[in-house]
Amino acid sequence: MPTTARAVIFDLDDTLYLERDFARSGYESVATAFAQQLGSAQLAVAAMLKNLDSPNRHRVFDATLADLGVPVDAALLRAMIDHYRNHLPRIRLCDDAERALQRLSTSARLGLITDGPRVTQANKIVALGLRPRIHELILTDELGPGLGKPHPRAFVSIAAALGVAPANCIYVADNPSKDFVAPNTLGWTTIQIRRPGGLYADRQPPVGGAPQRVITSLDECG
Numbered sequence: 001m002p003t004t005a006r007a008v009i010f011d012l013d014d015t016l017y018l019e020r021d022f023a024r025s026g027y028e029s030v031a032t033a034f035a036q037q038l039g040s041a042q043l044a045v046a047a048m049l050k051n052l053d054s055p056n057r058h059r060v061f062d063a064t065l066a067d068l069g070v071p072v073d074a075a076l077l078r079a080m081i082d083h084y085r086n087h088l089p090r091i092r093l094c095d096d097a098e099r100a101l102q103r104l105s106t107s108a109r110l111g112l113i114t115d116g117p118r119v120t121q122a123n124k125i126v127a128l129g130l131r132p133r134i135h136e137l138i139l140t141d142e143l144g145p146g147l148g149k150p151h152p153r154a155f156v157s158i159a160a161a162l163g164v165a166p167a168n169c170i171y172v173a174d175n176p177s178k179d180f181v182a183p184n185t186l187g188w189t190t191i192q193i194r195r196p197g198g199l200y201a202d203r204q205p206p207v208g209g210a211p212q213r214v215i216t217s218l219d220e221c222g
């Protein structure tokens with residue numbers, strides 16, 4: 001691998017596809033699977049989507065059960081969350097992500113670093129058809145506890161696996177609260193993609209965690 005090679009490493013959620021689409025897919029799957037307890041799937045999905053866009057974002061299923069007048073039961077909640085995390089999602093790459101992967105495949109090594117439960121993230125990668133298109137993928141959940149972003153482990157590993165010097169690595173991601181600290185420290189270029197409807201774009205970065213560039217479309221990502 002020539003030392004002049006460059007690499008573009010992407011985050012997954014709200015970078016290559018819309019996390020909101022995964023949520024909707026999961027809500028529809030949960031509403032169908034638990035129709036006996038939740039009643040109308042249409043009403044249940046509407047309640048879940050409403051709660052996603054409210055301060056209840058981190059307890060969507062609890063809040064939805066309350067909205068629907070269903071007694072909140074720990075076992076039911078657990079089963080709904082497991083179903084959501086393990087379902088095979090119906091999601092698609094954003095159009096600009098599709099174009100970027102195509103364009104960059106001829107000029108750069110491509111990587112992906114994503115946090116989140118391993119089964120959930122692996123299902124998304126399958127649904128999006130990413131494995132054959134990206135040279136190295138790291139699901140930080142597979143590295144062990146405490147090694148998700150902002151820990152630098154995945155970033156160091158992927159640069160080595162791709163055979164690209166840190167100065168020639170670019171990380172493209174959406175969430176300033178955790179995505180850019182490690183690659184900034186390692187001497188990478190960092191770019192935030194701000195998508196309409198993105199769930200984390202307005203998070204505040206920690207010290208040293210601000211992206212070096214902000215874009216609104218991956219068409220701007222050379």
Ligand SMILES: [Mg+2]
Binds near residue numbers: 011013014015174175
């Ligand atoms: Mg993300």
